[in-house]
Amino acid sequence: MTNAFPFPSIRPIRRLVSALVGLALTLALAPPAQADRVRDLGEFQGIRSNQLTGYGIVVGLPGTGDDNLEYVTQAMRGVSGRFGLQLPPGISPNLKNAAAVLVTADLPAFAKPGQRIDVTVSTIGKAKSLRGGALVLTPLYGADGQIYGMAQGNLAVGGLGITAKDGSQLTVNVPTVGRIADGATVERAVDTGFDHGEVLRWNLFQADFQTAARVRDAINARFPQTASVEDGVTVALRLPAGADRRASLMATIEMIDVTPAQAQAKVIVNSRTGTVVINSAVRLSPAAISHGKLVVRIDEKPQVSQPNGFSNGRTVVTPSSQISASESTAHVALFKPGASLSSLVDALNKLGVSPSDLVAILEALKEAGSLKAEMEVI
Template sequence: MKKGILLSLALLCTSTVVSAARLGTLVDVYGDRDNQLIGYGLVVGLDGTGDKAQVKFTQQSVTNMLKQFGVQLSGGTDPKLKNVAAVTITAKMSPHHVPGQTIDATVSSIGDAKSLMGGTLIMTSLKGIDGEVYAVGQGNVIVGGYSAEGSDGSSITKNIPTVGRIPNGITIERRMNPDPAGNIVLSLKNPNYETANNISNEINKTFGNGTARAFSKSSIEINSPLEEDKRVAFLGMIQELDVDVGQNEPKIVFNSRTGTVVITGSVRVSRVAVSQGGLVVKVGEEQDVIQPSVLSGGTTEKISRSELEVQELNSGMMIWEDTADLQEIVDTVNSIGATPDMLMQILQAMDEADAIMGDLIII
């Protein structure tokens, strides 16, 4: 059966040149990023949906916690864990967070607990990649799903009840080590030589020659004040500058799973001729039943009969003149009723022939 309509243009960028854009939307400050925190802890107060007795690390964690409060368990004591679950706690911490501020946390079961609903995370330290403790987490876990089980073994689950969040449940205890005072480096979100040069020129024109230097298509180094308050004010002024954005490389993006094609408006093709054909083979199987007469006393026989049909599709020759634009490409491909697979083959063949003036990206 023939596939559905050929070509889905999810986005058409009719122009890739922006007259001017706010500099703050084009760059990030190098080192100004979130840092990942992680911790291991226990969620208590569950309604019988916690880890089972087979989860030994949860037993050990409960035993160690009780010892910290002066509760000594005998060697043969086996604490019941149906109301306790071992979890990991993850959070993102900005370098601008200071002690006393709070951030959200995600709590995820690492044992065989069925649900974290109604549980409370007890005090847990969170560490950075350097192994240092930067925050402490504690609070009620909010779960966006549920799980229920009947006595006959039937069950129902909605969303993921073994993952929850604690809004503002993480308290910052220490700051991330700030980068040493020195030059500021701006990183372009979309690296482009022309844009990097325009940013450098605009900053030098505003603050004086030698203030900025573009040393790659993705980075601009800026001489900035050493005092922290003046650096903040300086960055605030820089982010408000208007900068001309350079033209990015034209792109054709093809999603092989959905058949979606995204083509920027600046895509051009050189003079090229394309012939697209296809072979469709259909095989059908039918069975005839032969019923013997009553007098013969024979058995019923089944005879298979195959039907084979071969159809060759030929779309003819498509010709695009030099510097054909997006509309011509789309109109021509649509006119032959191409399926997404056929379109994929056409684009790949044109790219191999260096006929596409842009990047072909297949995802």
């Protein structure tokens, strides 16, 4: 018996199902878009380190100090007076075993009194080496003139300086800078203000309106009506007051993934080393580049004529010059509209350009309006 309503062939259906399964696997295995954490794109305003500095004296040096410089003498009089010892007026002590130094340190955010931080000690006079020295108790001041730490301890110096009796010298690394691990004690805390105030601001490391908008959208997707963009750098966050709740929300916000905007097209040229860096956003309009080298060579071969025997003649030098010029074959590279970084690099490699030639070519492309990028010389 013949079926009046035949079923369609099953092969096209199988092919369609196979294609859909393959597409699903491709999407599942495709690499995700590059995303960065919020904490890698910026930082919360006010939560930062603060610089400290102080003026002190390093003692115990093996004759490599500042000798009897006036400011070292004054400093030593102040140190001695602190312990009740008054040096006789008009007498300049021999201070080859002491050196005047500047002490610097970074006070981390949320550092509390009693915690210890590292300090760096650097000479400011004629001291040749700080190896073997010890820093006398030195106050560390902030930008507001207040004391935030006290430093003291034995220096660790990575450099070495040696002077022989004949005046010859040998210096390894930098012996006039030392470091004291945990050499300072924090005496005063800095109020960051993160746990109070209606708005807490988060700042991008690099200004970009699109990235700031994406950070706002990512935060609002997790915590609705929390974030708003103030400018190309700052995102304002309205978080509940209280250190515990606010810290928990800040920790969660820092770990949110955000895909930043594509970087601005830029070419960086280091004029000192000849290094050229081109980022992936650089594009080229239609352009053709011709590159060739002209080499001029001058060879000087003077001819010397001497008199014969015991004649009264004299030796004469006759100049003889030979000039030659050669020009290598010029190659032309054609760039199509929207040529990318890889096309530019491949073409310039085929032309065999040097770093200086590369800079000249890029400047010419920029001047011709073909290079769509900002050039920065450092």
